[in-house]
Amino acid sequence: MTQQRILVLDGSPAGDAACGLAACVARDGAGRLSVVALCQQAGRSAAEGISLLAEQALAQAGWTHVSRPDCVAVVVGPGSFTGLRASCAVAAGYALGAGAALIGVTRGEAMAPMLAAAVTAHGGALRGWQLVTAARRGRVFVEGVEGVQAVSIADWHPPEGQWLIAGDAAQSLPYVTPVMVSQTQPTPEEIAAVALLRLSGGLPAREALPLYVDPPEASLPADGLRPAPV
Template identity: 30%
Template sequence: MKVLVIDTALNACTAAVFDGDSPLGVRVEPMAKGHQERIGGLVRDAVADAGGFDGIARIGVTVGPGSFTGLRVGLAFAQGLGAALGVPVVGISTLAALARSADGGAGATAAVIDARRGQVYLQTFQDGAPTMAPTALALDAARETLSGEDRIWAGSGVSLVTGALAAEPITVPTPEALAALTIAADPAEAPPTPLYLRAPDATPPTRLPGQARPPAARPAKPS
């Protein structure tokens, strides 16, 4: 199956075309911000290397957890392109993609993403199958959950729960892992909808655009 994969969830912007496990066009740029400005060009270049859009049967896009803004960029782009091409779009868990990037689908693996504010997003896997639901945990709870077993580690939050490792874990999904999960996904069970494990850090405005500020309360006059 020929697929296009898109990832803007973490600290990279990725677009790649694969035919099965064979890469036809791959573009990856590390970045913490700016995915919106780069994803179109990276998809264009990856697809051009692959000989065009002909034959692309499916689009896979990471759905989180990850950057709130990054997820929206990737999902909107993938869904718009899928509608234009008339092909299904499937959602890929960022945690599953990290685990697959580290273990190739074999072994006991923990994917851990730094969620900031003293938390991590985590999920464990055995031979590619999840052994727990994705969740957001405080650091102490995450350390307790992940203690007592030798694991393969992946993600930016690993050092927060394990300390230093002999080798730095992978912190963004590889194109190969994204393609493998996209091909294996059931479109009926992997919708391209965001996976939010925590409310966004931004807070809603207290007034609508153009709405006047409420008058300041006047101090009470002494009696």
């Protein structure tokens, strides 16, 4: 196995957890993943500047000319509308310029191996895992092995049984005696690992396009749209 270089971009976190992340992850000949460079910035506007974070990470890793990334892995959601749009656009641009593969990964896919292992460690006492992350006001995203949905905190009812819960909004929902995981976001290595597995055919293909779960906030005017100009 030859060395592979993966540029990881994540602008998905929303709300108080909002941030942008760019990392250069290398897989050596033995299949081990390691972070070569990492640039991260917190704040609601950070993801919009993810292009600058990517440039900084690539420069730190020395992946700017001959040693360009072989793969660009971007977190496609669920998460911030603006963050997803910005990070997916930057990922597409870098992949095209570097002639690299472009792979989309959800937050739950990246954390799934760790979460599944934690469920197994409890010896069958848990029904499974769910990843709860911030969405728009009064709502959260709930992702599990069956997919992702946006739910209203006020109207939500916990599933039966005991569950392993992770995510930056894990405390928002009233689960019955949940087992909480301290890790709230996927690591660059976890994102890269899923991207490489998907690249090799070990997972179904996923386009590097934003995974929008919530409907758009904008709505048509009550009187309809204005007529087209003549």
